[in-house]
Amino acid sequence: MHQPEEAKVPAQDGAQDGGRDVTEDDARAIRALWAEMARGWAAGDAALFAASFAEDCDFTTVRGDKPRGRSGIEAGHDALFRGPYAGTTLDARVVAVRFLGPGLATVEAESTVVAPNGEPLTATHALAVVERTAERPWSIRAFHNMVPVAPPVRRAPDAKDSTVDEPTARPRLRHLAIVARDPEKLADFYSSVFEMELFHRDPDGSCFLSDGYLTLALIKHQLDGETPVGMNHFGFHIDDTATTSEALMAAGTPKPAERFTNRPFAEYRAMDPEGNWFDLSEHGFGGPRPPSGPAGS
Structure with a gap:
Protein backbone atom coordinates (compact mmCIF):
# COMPACT_ATOMS: atom_id res chain seq x y z
CA MET A 1 0.00 0.00 0.00
CA HIS A 2 1.27 3.45 -0.90
CA GLN A 3 1.67 6.01 1.84
CA PRO A 4 3.06 9.54 1.38
CA GLU A 5 6.26 10.52 3.11
CA GLU A 6 5.79 11.56 6.72
CA ALA A 7 5.76 15.29 7.24
CA LYS A 8 5.99 17.33 10.41
CA VAL A 9 2.47 17.97 11.65
CA PRO A 10 2.31 20.90 14.06
CA ALA A 11 -0.67 21.54 16.29
CA GLN A 12 -3.30 23.66 14.56
CA ASP A 13 -5.31 26.44 16.20
CA GLY A 14 -3.46 25.74 19.46
CA ALA A 15 -4.64 22.13 19.50
CA GLN A 16 -3.35 20.04 22.38
CA ASP A 17 -3.88 16.44 23.39
CA GLY A 18 -3.75 15.63 27.10
CA GLY A 19 -1.85 18.83 27.90
CA ARG A 20 0.71 18.48 25.12
CA ASP A 21 0.85 19.71 21.55
CA VAL A 22 -0.09 17.11 18.98
CA THR A 23 2.98 15.59 17.39
CA GLU A 24 4.16 13.73 14.35
CA ASP A 25 3.52 10.53 16.31
CA ASP A 26 -0.20 11.37 16.44
CA ALA A 27 -0.32 11.85 12.68
CA ARG A 28 1.60 8.60 12.18
CA ALA A 29 -0.90 6.74 14.39
CA ILE A 30 -3.79 8.20 12.41
CA ARG A 31 -2.22 7.17 9.10
CA ALA A 32 -1.79 3.67 10.52
CA LEU A 33 -5.58 3.33 10.65
CA TRP A 34 -5.68 3.46 6.85
CA ALA A 35 -2.73 1.07 6.62
CA GLU A 36 -4.68 -1.42 8.76
CA MET A 37 -7.74 -1.01 6.52
CA ALA A 38 -5.59 -1.79 3.49
CA ARG A 39 -4.15 -4.90 5.16
CA GLY A 40 -7.65 -6.13 6.00
CA TRP A 41 -8.80 -5.51 2.42
CA ALA A 42 -5.82 -7.37 0.92
CA ALA A 43 -6.46 -10.34 3.24
CA GLY A 44 -10.20 -10.34 2.54
CA ASP A 45 -10.60 -9.94 6.32
CA ALA A 46 -13.60 -7.72 6.97
CA ALA A 47 -13.07 -7.76 10.75
CA LEU A 48 -9.51 -6.44 10.35
CA PHE A 49 -10.71 -3.83 7.86
CA ALA A 50 -13.42 -2.63 10.26
CA ALA A 51 -11.09 -2.58 13.28
CA SER A 52 -10.00 1.00 12.45
CA PHE A 53 -13.54 2.27 13.05
CA ALA A 54 -15.19 3.13 16.36
CA GLU A 55 -17.94 0.80 17.48
CA ASP A 56 -20.59 3.47 16.78
CA CYS A 57 -18.90 4.99 13.70
CA ASP A 58 -21.13 7.15 11.49
CA PHE A 59 -20.22 5.63 8.10
CA THR A 60 -21.65 6.74 4.73
CA THR A 61 -20.88 4.74 1.57
CA VAL A 62 -20.49 6.16 -1.94
CA ARG A 63 -24.11 5.12 -2.61
CA GLY A 64 -25.38 7.00 0.43
CA ASP A 65 -25.98 3.83 2.47
CA LYS A 66 -25.33 4.03 6.22
CA PRO A 67 -24.37 0.68 7.80
CA ARG A 68 -24.81 0.53 11.57
CA GLY A 69 -21.47 1.10 13.24
CA ARG A 70 -18.44 -1.16 13.09
CA SER A 71 -20.52 -4.35 12.84
CA GLY A 72 -22.39 -2.98 9.81
CA ILE A 73 -19.14 -1.90 8.17
CA GLU A 74 -17.72 -5.37 8.72
CA ALA A 75 -20.81 -7.11 7.30
CA GLY A 76 -20.93 -4.88 4.22
CA HIS A 77 -17.27 -5.37 3.40
CA ASP A 78 -17.44 -9.10 4.04
CA ALA A 79 -20.03 -9.24 1.23
CA LEU A 80 -17.75 -7.20 -1.04
CA PHE A 81 -14.69 -9.37 -0.28
CA ARG A 82 -16.67 -12.53 -1.05
CA GLY A 83 -18.29 -11.04 -4.14
CA PRO A 84 -17.31 -8.34 -6.66
CA TYR A 85 -14.07 -7.30 -4.93
CA ALA A 86 -12.71 -10.77 -4.14
CA GLY A 87 -8.94 -10.82 -4.63
CA THR A 88 -8.63 -7.02 -4.98
CA THR A 89 -6.38 -4.71 -2.95
CA LEU A 90 -6.83 -1.20 -1.60
CA ASP A 91 -4.31 1.56 -2.24
CA ALA A 92 -5.15 4.04 0.57
CA ARG A 93 -3.48 7.46 0.75
CA VAL A 94 -3.95 9.90 3.62
CA VAL A 95 -3.53 13.30 1.98
CA ALA A 96 -4.26 15.65 4.90
CA VAL A 97 -4.61 15.56 8.69
CA ARG A 98 -5.94 18.58 10.57
CA PHE A 99 -6.01 18.61 14.36
CA LEU A 100 -9.06 20.41 15.73
CA GLY A 101 -8.57 20.06 19.47
CA PRO A 102 -7.73 17.59 22.22
CA GLY A 103 -7.79 14.12 20.69
CA LEU A 104 -9.77 15.21 17.63
CA ALA A 105 -8.79 15.57 13.97
CA THR A 106 -10.19 15.48 10.45
CA VAL A 107 -8.60 13.35 7.74
CA GLU A 108 -8.83 13.53 3.96
CA ALA A 109 -7.98 10.24 2.26
CA GLU A 110 -7.96 8.88 -1.27
CA SER A 111 -8.35 5.19 -2.10
CA THR A 112 -8.12 3.09 -5.23
CA VAL A 113 -9.43 -0.47 -5.51
CA VAL A 114 -6.97 -2.48 -7.61
CA ALA A 115 -7.84 -5.70 -9.47
CA PRO A 116 -5.69 -8.84 -9.10
CA PHE A 143 -16.43 8.49 7.60
CA HIS A 144 -18.04 9.87 4.42
CA ASN A 145 -16.94 8.29 1.15
CA MET A 146 -17.58 9.55 -2.38
CA VAL A 147 -16.55 9.15 -6.00
CA PRO A 148 -14.99 12.39 -7.30
CA VAL A 149 -16.98 13.85 -10.19
CA ALA A 150 -15.59 16.29 -12.73
CA PRO A 151 -17.56 19.52 -13.07
CA PRO A 152 -19.59 20.01 -16.27
CA VAL A 153 -17.64 21.45 -19.19
CA ARG A 154 -18.50 25.15 -19.54
CA ARG A 155 -18.85 26.75 -22.94
CA ALA A 156 -17.16 30.01 -23.80
CA PRO A 157 -19.14 33.06 -22.63
CA ASP A 158 -19.86 34.12 -26.22
CA ALA A 159 -20.86 30.63 -27.42
CA LYS A 160 -24.38 30.09 -28.72
CA ASP A 161 -26.84 28.75 -26.14
CA SER A 162 -24.12 28.88 -23.50
CA THR A 163 -26.72 28.77 -20.74
CA VAL A 164 -27.54 25.08 -21.40
CA ASP A 165 -24.56 24.02 -19.29
CA GLU A 166 -25.32 26.26 -16.34
CA PRO A 167 -26.47 24.66 -13.06
CA THR A 168 -30.23 24.12 -13.02
CA ALA A 169 -32.86 22.06 -11.24
CA ARG A 170 -33.77 20.47 -14.58
CA PRO A 171 -32.72 16.78 -14.85
CA ARG A 172 -29.52 16.46 -16.88
CA LEU A 173 -28.79 13.65 -19.34
CA ARG A 174 -25.36 12.47 -18.16
CA HIS A 175 -25.02 8.75 -18.92
CA LEU A 176 -25.11 6.34 -21.86
CA ALA A 177 -24.58 2.58 -21.60
CA ILE A 178 -23.54 0.17 -24.34
CA VAL A 179 -23.30 -3.62 -23.97
CA ALA A 180 -19.97 -4.57 -25.55
CA ARG A 181 -18.24 -7.85 -26.41
CA ASP A 182 -14.82 -6.33 -25.63
CA PRO A 183 -15.22 -3.29 -23.33
CA GLU A 184 -11.45 -2.78 -22.98
CA LYS A 185 -10.92 -2.59 -26.74
CA LEU A 186 -13.90 -0.27 -27.14
CA ALA A 187 -12.60 1.90 -24.27
CA ASP A 188 -9.26 2.21 -26.07
CA PHE A 189 -11.16 3.36 -29.17
CA TYR A 190 -13.10 6.12 -27.39
CA SER A 191 -10.01 7.16 -25.42
CA SER A 192 -7.78 7.47 -28.48
CA VAL A 193 -10.27 8.96 -30.94
CA PHE A 194 -12.37 11.17 -28.65
CA GLU A 195 -9.92 11.69 -25.74
CA MET A 196 -12.38 10.29 -23.20
CA GLU A 197 -10.88 9.33 -19.83
CA LEU A 198 -11.24 5.83 -18.40
CA PHE A 199 -12.08 6.31 -14.70
CA HIS A 200 -13.57 3.01 -13.49
CA ARG A 201 -13.41 -0.73 -14.23
CA ASP A 202 -15.73 -3.37 -12.83
CA PRO A 203 -14.27 -6.76 -11.88
CA ASP A 204 -16.15 -8.31 -14.84
CA GLY A 205 -14.29 -6.07 -17.32
CA SER A 206 -16.93 -3.38 -17.80
CA CYS A 207 -15.33 0.04 -18.42
CA PHE A 208 -16.57 3.55 -17.62
CA LEU A 209 -15.34 6.66 -19.43
CA SER A 210 -16.10 10.37 -19.30
CA ASP A 211 -15.51 13.49 -21.34
CA GLY A 212 -15.84 15.51 -18.12
CA TYR A 213 -19.56 16.01 -18.72
CA LEU A 214 -21.21 12.76 -19.85
CA THR A 215 -20.23 9.23 -18.85
CA LEU A 216 -20.13 6.27 -21.20
CA ALA A 217 -20.58 2.82 -19.66
CA LEU A 218 -19.24 -0.10 -21.72
CA ILE A 219 -20.89 -3.11 -20.08
CA LYS A 220 -19.35 -6.54 -20.58
CA HIS A 221 -21.64 -8.79 -22.62
CA GLN A 222 -22.42 -12.12 -20.93
CA LEU A 223 -22.42 -15.05 -23.36
CA ASP A 224 -25.10 -16.85 -21.37
CA GLY A 225 -27.29 -13.76 -20.96
CA GLU A 226 -30.21 -12.49 -22.98
CA THR A 227 -29.12 -8.84 -23.18
CA PRO A 228 -28.15 -7.99 -26.78
CA VAL A 229 -24.98 -6.16 -27.77
CA GLY A 230 -25.42 -2.44 -28.47
CA MET A 231 -27.10 0.57 -26.91
CA ASN A 232 -28.72 -0.49 -23.64
CA HIS A 233 -29.87 2.48 -21.56
CA PHE A 234 -29.18 6.10 -20.66
CA GLY A 235 -29.25 8.02 -17.39
CA PHE A 236 -30.37 11.32 -15.86
CA HIS A 237 -28.62 13.20 -13.07
CA ILE A 238 -31.47 14.54 -10.94
CA ASP A 239 -31.80 16.71 -7.85
CA ASP A 240 -34.57 14.81 -6.07
CA THR A 241 -35.58 11.17 -6.62
CA ALA A 242 -38.99 11.50 -4.95
CA THR A 243 -40.04 14.46 -7.12
CA THR A 244 -38.90 12.76 -10.32
CA SER A 245 -40.61 9.48 -9.32
CA GLU A 246 -43.90 11.32 -8.76
CA ALA A 247 -43.62 12.95 -12.19
CA LEU A 248 -42.94 9.60 -13.85
CA MET A 249 -45.91 7.91 -12.19
CA ALA A 250 -48.13 10.87 -13.03
CA ALA A 251 -47.11 10.33 -16.68
CA GLY A 252 -48.33 6.72 -16.46
CA THR A 253 -45.01 4.88 -16.11
CA PRO A 254 -44.13 2.40 -13.32
CA LYS A 255 -42.55 3.64 -10.10
CA PRO A 256 -38.73 3.64 -10.45
CA ALA A 257 -37.09 0.57 -8.89
CA GLU A 258 -34.10 0.85 -6.60
CA ARG A 259 -30.99 -0.78 -8.04
CA PHE A 260 -28.84 -2.77 -5.59
CA THR A 261 -25.46 -2.75 -7.30
CA ASN A 262 -21.86 -2.21 -6.20
CA ARG A 263 -21.44 0.72 -8.55
CA PRO A 264 -21.48 4.11 -6.82
CA PHE A 265 -24.17 5.59 -9.08
CA ALA A 266 -27.42 4.81 -10.92
CA GLU A 267 -29.51 4.35 -7.79
CA TYR A 268 -32.85 3.81 -9.59
CA ARG A 269 -34.01 2.25 -12.87
CA ALA A 270 -37.09 3.57 -14.68
CA MET A 271 -38.62 3.38 -18.15
CA ASP A 272 -40.48 5.58 -20.59
CA PRO A 273 -43.95 4.76 -22.05
CA GLU A 274 -42.37 2.62 -24.80
CA GLY A 275 -40.26 0.55 -22.41
CA ASN A 276 -36.89 2.25 -22.93
CA TRP A 277 -34.79 1.93 -19.77
CA PHE A 278 -32.99 4.78 -18.07
CA ASP A 279 -31.21 5.33 -14.76
CA LEU A 280 -31.82 8.03 -12.17
CA SER A 281 -29.03 9.26 -9.91
CA GLU A 282 -28.77 12.04 -7.34
CA HIS A 283 -25.05 11.27 -6.83
CA GLY A 284 -24.09 11.71 -10.47
CA PHE A 285 -22.45 9.11 -12.65
CA GLY A 286 -18.81 9.44 -11.68
CA GLY A 287 -16.02 10.75 -13.81
CA PRO A 288 -12.42 11.89 -13.79
CA ARG A 289 -11.19 14.30 -11.16
CA PRO A 290 -10.68 17.82 -12.53
CA PRO A 291 -7.06 18.84 -13.19
CA SER A 292 -5.19 19.92 -10.06
CA GLY A 293 -4.44 23.60 -9.75
CA PRO A 294 -1.21 25.17 -8.52
CA ALA A 295 -0.06 24.23 -5.02
CA GLY A 296 -2.11 26.00 -2.39
CA SER A 297 -5.00 26.71 -4.75
Missing part, protein backbone atom coordinates in the same frame (compact mmCIF):
# COMPACT_ATOMS: atom_id res chain seq x y z
CA ASN A 117 -4.07 -8.03 -12.47
CA GLY A 118 -3.00 -4.59 -11.23
CA GLU A 119 -5.64 -2.60 -13.08
CA PRO A 120 -7.35 0.18 -11.05
CA LEU A 121 -11.08 -0.45 -10.70
CA THR A 122 -12.46 2.60 -8.91
CA ALA A 123 -11.19 5.59 -6.95
CA THR A 124 -12.83 7.32 -4.00
CA HIS A 125 -12.24 10.34 -1.77
CA ALA A 126 -13.20 10.30 1.90
CA LEU A 127 -13.49 12.84 4.69
CA ALA A 128 -13.21 11.32 8.17
CA VAL A 129 -13.27 12.42 11.80
CA VAL A 130 -10.84 10.57 14.10
CA GLU A 131 -10.75 10.64 17.89
CA ARG A 132 -8.40 9.59 20.68
CA THR A 133 -10.05 8.45 23.92
CA ALA A 134 -8.85 7.19 27.27
CA GLU A 135 -10.21 3.73 26.42
CA ARG A 136 -8.73 3.51 22.95
CA PRO A 137 -6.05 5.14 20.80
CA TRP A 138 -7.06 6.89 17.59
CA SER A 139 -10.14 5.46 15.81
CA ILE A 140 -12.45 6.67 13.06
CA ARG A 141 -15.68 8.13 14.47
CA ALA A 142 -17.21 9.40 11.21
Whole structure:
Protein backbone atom coordinates (compact mmCIF):
# COMPACT_ATOMS: atom_id res chain seq x y z
CA MET A 1 0.00 0.00 0.00
CA HIS A 2 1.27 3.45 -0.90
CA GLN A 3 1.67 6.01 1.84
CA PRO A 4 3.06 9.54 1.38
CA GLU A 5 6.26 10.52 3.11
CA GLU A 6 5.79 11.56 6.72
CA ALA A 7 5.76 15.29 7.24
CA LYS A 8 5.99 17.33 10.41
CA VAL A 9 2.47 17.97 11.65
CA PRO A 10 2.31 20.90 14.06
CA ALA A 11 -0.67 21.54 16.29
CA GLN A 12 -3.30 23.66 14.56
CA ASP A 13 -5.31 26.44 16.20
CA GLY A 14 -3.46 25.74 19.46
CA ALA A 15 -4.64 22.13 19.50
CA GLN A 16 -3.35 20.04 22.38
CA ASP A 17 -3.88 16.44 23.39
CA GLY A 18 -3.75 15.63 27.10
CA GLY A 19 -1.85 18.83 27.90
CA ARG A 20 0.71 18.48 25.12
CA ASP A 21 0.85 19.71 21.55
CA VAL A 22 -0.09 17.11 18.98
CA THR A 23 2.98 15.59 17.39
CA GLU A 24 4.16 13.73 14.35
CA ASP A 25 3.52 10.53 16.31
CA ASP A 26 -0.20 11.37 16.44
CA ALA A 27 -0.32 11.85 12.68
CA ARG A 28 1.60 8.60 12.18
CA ALA A 29 -0.90 6.74 14.39
CA ILE A 30 -3.79 8.20 12.41
CA ARG A 31 -2.22 7.17 9.10
CA ALA A 32 -1.79 3.67 10.52
CA LEU A 33 -5.58 3.33 10.65
CA TRP A 34 -5.68 3.46 6.85
CA ALA A 35 -2.73 1.07 6.62
CA GLU A 36 -4.68 -1.42 8.76
CA MET A 37 -7.74 -1.01 6.52
CA ALA A 38 -5.59 -1.79 3.49
CA ARG A 39 -4.15 -4.90 5.16
CA GLY A 40 -7.65 -6.13 6.00
CA TRP A 41 -8.80 -5.51 2.42
CA ALA A 42 -5.82 -7.37 0.92
CA ALA A 43 -6.46 -10.34 3.24
CA GLY A 44 -10.20 -10.34 2.54
CA ASP A 45 -10.60 -9.94 6.32
CA ALA A 46 -13.60 -7.72 6.97
CA ALA A 47 -13.07 -7.76 10.75
CA LEU A 48 -9.51 -6.44 10.35
CA PHE A 49 -10.71 -3.83 7.86
CA ALA A 50 -13.42 -2.63 10.26
CA ALA A 51 -11.09 -2.58 13.28
CA SER A 52 -10.00 1.00 12.45
CA PHE A 53 -13.54 2.27 13.05
CA ALA A 54 -15.19 3.13 16.36
CA GLU A 55 -17.94 0.80 17.48
CA ASP A 56 -20.59 3.47 16.78
CA CYS A 57 -18.90 4.99 13.70
CA ASP A 58 -21.13 7.15 11.49
CA PHE A 59 -20.22 5.63 8.10
CA THR A 60 -21.65 6.74 4.73
CA THR A 61 -20.88 4.74 1.57
CA VAL A 62 -20.49 6.16 -1.94
CA ARG A 63 -24.11 5.12 -2.61
CA GLY A 64 -25.38 7.00 0.43
CA ASP A 65 -25.98 3.83 2.47
CA LYS A 66 -25.33 4.03 6.22
CA PRO A 67 -24.37 0.68 7.80
CA ARG A 68 -24.81 0.53 11.57
CA GLY A 69 -21.47 1.10 13.24
CA ARG A 70 -18.44 -1.16 13.09
CA SER A 71 -20.52 -4.35 12.84
CA GLY A 72 -22.39 -2.98 9.81
CA ILE A 73 -19.14 -1.90 8.17
CA GLU A 74 -17.72 -5.37 8.72
CA ALA A 75 -20.81 -7.11 7.30
CA GLY A 76 -20.93 -4.88 4.22
CA HIS A 77 -17.27 -5.37 3.40
CA ASP A 78 -17.44 -9.10 4.04
CA ALA A 79 -20.03 -9.24 1.23
CA LEU A 80 -17.75 -7.20 -1.04
CA PHE A 81 -14.69 -9.37 -0.28
CA ARG A 82 -16.67 -12.53 -1.05
CA GLY A 83 -18.29 -11.04 -4.14
CA PRO A 84 -17.31 -8.34 -6.66
CA TYR A 85 -14.07 -7.30 -4.93
CA ALA A 86 -12.71 -10.77 -4.14
CA GLY A 87 -8.94 -10.82 -4.63
CA THR A 88 -8.63 -7.02 -4.98
CA THR A 89 -6.38 -4.71 -2.95
CA LEU A 90 -6.83 -1.20 -1.60
CA ASP A 91 -4.31 1.56 -2.24
CA ALA A 92 -5.15 4.04 0.57
CA ARG A 93 -3.48 7.46 0.75
CA VAL A 94 -3.95 9.90 3.62
CA VAL A 95 -3.53 13.30 1.98
CA ALA A 96 -4.26 15.65 4.90
CA VAL A 97 -4.61 15.56 8.69
CA ARG A 98 -5.94 18.58 10.57
CA PHE A 99 -6.01 18.61 14.36
CA LEU A 100 -9.06 20.41 15.73
CA GLY A 101 -8.57 20.06 19.47
CA PRO A 102 -7.73 17.59 22.22
CA GLY A 103 -7.79 14.12 20.69
CA LEU A 104 -9.77 15.21 17.63
CA ALA A 105 -8.79 15.57 13.97
CA THR A 106 -10.19 15.48 10.45
CA VAL A 107 -8.60 13.35 7.74
CA GLU A 108 -8.83 13.53 3.96
CA ALA A 109 -7.98 10.24 2.26
CA GLU A 110 -7.96 8.88 -1.27
CA SER A 111 -8.35 5.19 -2.10
CA THR A 112 -8.12 3.09 -5.23
CA VAL A 113 -9.43 -0.47 -5.51
CA VAL A 114 -6.97 -2.48 -7.61
CA ALA A 115 -7.84 -5.70 -9.47
CA PRO A 116 -5.69 -8.84 -9.10
CA ASN A 117 -4.07 -8.03 -12.47
CA GLY A 118 -3.00 -4.59 -11.23
CA GLU A 119 -5.64 -2.60 -13.08
CA PRO A 120 -7.35 0.18 -11.05
CA LEU A 121 -11.08 -0.45 -10.70
CA THR A 122 -12.46 2.60 -8.91
CA ALA A 123 -11.19 5.59 -6.95
CA THR A 124 -12.83 7.32 -4.00
CA HIS A 125 -12.24 10.34 -1.77
CA ALA A 126 -13.20 10.30 1.90
CA LEU A 127 -13.49 12.84 4.69
CA ALA A 128 -13.21 11.32 8.17
CA VAL A 129 -13.27 12.42 11.80
CA VAL A 130 -10.84 10.57 14.10
CA GLU A 131 -10.75 10.64 17.89
CA ARG A 132 -8.40 9.59 20.68
CA THR A 133 -10.05 8.45 23.92
CA ALA A 134 -8.85 7.19 27.27
CA GLU A 135 -10.21 3.73 26.42
CA ARG A 136 -8.73 3.51 22.95
CA PRO A 137 -6.05 5.14 20.80
CA TRP A 138 -7.06 6.89 17.59
CA SER A 139 -10.14 5.46 15.81
CA ILE A 140 -12.45 6.67 13.06
CA ARG A 141 -15.68 8.13 14.47
CA ALA A 142 -17.21 9.40 11.21
CA PHE A 143 -16.43 8.49 7.60
CA HIS A 144 -18.04 9.87 4.42
CA ASN A 145 -16.94 8.29 1.15
CA MET A 146 -17.58 9.55 -2.38
CA VAL A 147 -16.55 9.15 -6.00
CA PRO A 148 -14.99 12.39 -7.30
CA VAL A 149 -16.98 13.85 -10.19
CA ALA A 150 -15.59 16.29 -12.73
CA PRO A 151 -17.56 19.52 -13.07
CA PRO A 152 -19.59 20.01 -16.27
CA VAL A 153 -17.64 21.45 -19.19
CA ARG A 154 -18.50 25.15 -19.54
CA ARG A 155 -18.85 26.75 -22.94
CA ALA A 156 -17.16 30.01 -23.80
CA PRO A 157 -19.14 33.06 -22.63
CA ASP A 158 -19.86 34.12 -26.22
CA ALA A 159 -20.86 30.63 -27.42
CA LYS A 160 -24.38 30.09 -28.72
CA ASP A 161 -26.84 28.75 -26.14
CA SER A 162 -24.12 28.88 -23.50
CA THR A 163 -26.72 28.77 -20.74
CA VAL A 164 -27.54 25.08 -21.40
CA ASP A 165 -24.56 24.02 -19.29
CA GLU A 166 -25.32 26.26 -16.34
CA PRO A 167 -26.47 24.66 -13.06
CA THR A 168 -30.23 24.12 -13.02
CA ALA A 169 -32.86 22.06 -11.24
CA ARG A 170 -33.77 20.47 -14.58
CA PRO A 171 -32.72 16.78 -14.85
CA ARG A 172 -29.52 16.46 -16.88
CA LEU A 173 -28.79 13.65 -19.34
CA ARG A 174 -25.36 12.47 -18.16
CA HIS A 175 -25.02 8.75 -18.92
CA LEU A 176 -25.11 6.34 -21.86
CA ALA A 177 -24.58 2.58 -21.60
CA ILE A 178 -23.54 0.17 -24.34
CA VAL A 179 -23.30 -3.62 -23.97
CA ALA A 180 -19.97 -4.57 -25.55
CA ARG A 181 -18.24 -7.85 -26.41
CA ASP A 182 -14.82 -6.33 -25.63
CA PRO A 183 -15.22 -3.29 -23.33
CA GLU A 184 -11.45 -2.78 -22.98
CA LYS A 185 -10.92 -2.59 -26.74
CA LEU A 186 -13.90 -0.27 -27.14
CA ALA A 187 -12.60 1.90 -24.27
CA ASP A 188 -9.26 2.21 -26.07
CA PHE A 189 -11.16 3.36 -29.17
CA TYR A 190 -13.10 6.12 -27.39
CA SER A 191 -10.01 7.16 -25.42
CA SER A 192 -7.78 7.47 -28.48
CA VAL A 193 -10.27 8.96 -30.94
CA PHE A 194 -12.37 11.17 -28.65
CA GLU A 195 -9.92 11.69 -25.74
CA MET A 196 -12.38 10.29 -23.20
CA GLU A 197 -10.88 9.33 -19.83
CA LEU A 198 -11.24 5.83 -18.40
CA PHE A 199 -12.08 6.31 -14.70
CA HIS A 200 -13.57 3.01 -13.49
CA ARG A 201 -13.41 -0.73 -14.23
CA ASP A 202 -15.73 -3.37 -12.83
CA PRO A 203 -14.27 -6.76 -11.88
CA ASP A 204 -16.15 -8.31 -14.84
CA GLY A 205 -14.29 -6.07 -17.32
CA SER A 206 -16.93 -3.38 -17.80
CA CYS A 207 -15.33 0.04 -18.42
CA PHE A 208 -16.57 3.55 -17.62
CA LEU A 209 -15.34 6.66 -19.43
CA SER A 210 -16.10 10.37 -19.30
CA ASP A 211 -15.51 13.49 -21.34
CA GLY A 212 -15.84 15.51 -18.12
CA TYR A 213 -19.56 16.01 -18.72
CA LEU A 214 -21.21 12.76 -19.85
CA THR A 215 -20.23 9.23 -18.85
CA LEU A 216 -20.13 6.27 -21.20
CA ALA A 217 -20.58 2.82 -19.66
CA LEU A 218 -19.24 -0.10 -21.72
CA ILE A 219 -20.89 -3.11 -20.08
CA LYS A 220 -19.35 -6.54 -20.58
CA HIS A 221 -21.64 -8.79 -22.62
CA GLN A 222 -22.42 -12.12 -20.93
CA LEU A 223 -22.42 -15.05 -23.36
CA ASP A 224 -25.10 -16.85 -21.37
CA GLY A 225 -27.29 -13.76 -20.96
CA GLU A 226 -30.21 -12.49 -22.98
CA THR A 227 -29.12 -8.84 -23.18
CA PRO A 228 -28.15 -7.99 -26.78
CA VAL A 229 -24.98 -6.16 -27.77
CA GLY A 230 -25.42 -2.44 -28.47
CA MET A 231 -27.10 0.57 -26.91
CA ASN A 232 -28.72 -0.49 -23.64
CA HIS A 233 -29.87 2.48 -21.56
CA PHE A 234 -29.18 6.10 -20.66
CA GLY A 235 -29.25 8.02 -17.39
CA PHE A 236 -30.37 11.32 -15.86
CA HIS A 237 -28.62 13.20 -13.07
CA ILE A 238 -31.47 14.54 -10.94
CA ASP A 239 -31.80 16.71 -7.85
CA ASP A 240 -34.57 14.81 -6.07
CA THR A 241 -35.58 11.17 -6.62
CA ALA A 242 -38.99 11.50 -4.95
CA THR A 243 -40.04 14.46 -7.12
CA THR A 244 -38.90 12.76 -10.32
CA SER A 245 -40.61 9.48 -9.32
CA GLU A 246 -43.90 11.32 -8.76
CA ALA A 247 -43.62 12.95 -12.19
CA LEU A 248 -42.94 9.60 -13.85
CA MET A 249 -45.91 7.91 -12.19
CA ALA A 250 -48.13 10.87 -13.03
CA ALA A 251 -47.11 10.33 -16.68
CA GLY A 252 -48.33 6.72 -16.46
CA THR A 253 -45.01 4.88 -16.11
CA PRO A 254 -44.13 2.40 -13.32
CA LYS A 255 -42.55 3.64 -10.10
CA PRO A 256 -38.73 3.64 -10.45
CA ALA A 257 -37.09 0.57 -8.89
CA GLU A 258 -34.10 0.85 -6.60
CA ARG A 259 -30.99 -0.78 -8.04
CA PHE A 260 -28.84 -2.77 -5.59
CA THR A 261 -25.46 -2.75 -7.30
CA ASN A 262 -21.86 -2.21 -6.20
CA ARG A 263 -21.44 0.72 -8.55
CA PRO A 264 -21.48 4.11 -6.82
CA PHE A 265 -24.17 5.59 -9.08
CA ALA A 266 -27.42 4.81 -10.92
CA GLU A 267 -29.51 4.35 -7.79
CA TYR A 268 -32.85 3.81 -9.59
CA ARG A 269 -34.01 2.25 -12.87
CA ALA A 270 -37.09 3.57 -14.68
CA MET A 271 -38.62 3.38 -18.15
CA ASP A 272 -40.48 5.58 -20.59
CA PRO A 273 -43.95 4.76 -22.05
CA GLU A 274 -42.37 2.62 -24.80
CA GLY A 275 -40.26 0.55 -22.41
CA ASN A 276 -36.89 2.25 -22.93
CA TRP A 277 -34.79 1.93 -19.77
CA PHE A 278 -32.99 4.78 -18.07
CA ASP A 279 -31.21 5.33 -14.76
CA LEU A 280 -31.82 8.03 -12.17
CA SER A 281 -29.03 9.26 -9.91
CA GLU A 282 -28.77 12.04 -7.34
CA HIS A 283 -25.05 11.27 -6.83
CA GLY A 284 -24.09 11.71 -10.47
CA PHE A 285 -22.45 9.11 -12.65
CA GLY A 286 -18.81 9.44 -11.68
CA GLY A 287 -16.02 10.75 -13.81
CA PRO A 288 -12.42 11.89 -13.79
CA ARG A 289 -11.19 14.30 -11.16
CA PRO A 290 -10.68 17.82 -12.53
CA PRO A 291 -7.06 18.84 -13.19
CA SER A 292 -5.19 19.92 -10.06
CA GLY A 293 -4.44 23.60 -9.75
CA PRO A 294 -1.21 25.17 -8.52
CA ALA A 295 -0.06 24.23 -5.02
CA GLY A 296 -2.11 26.00 -2.39
CA SER A 297 -5.00 26.71 -4.75
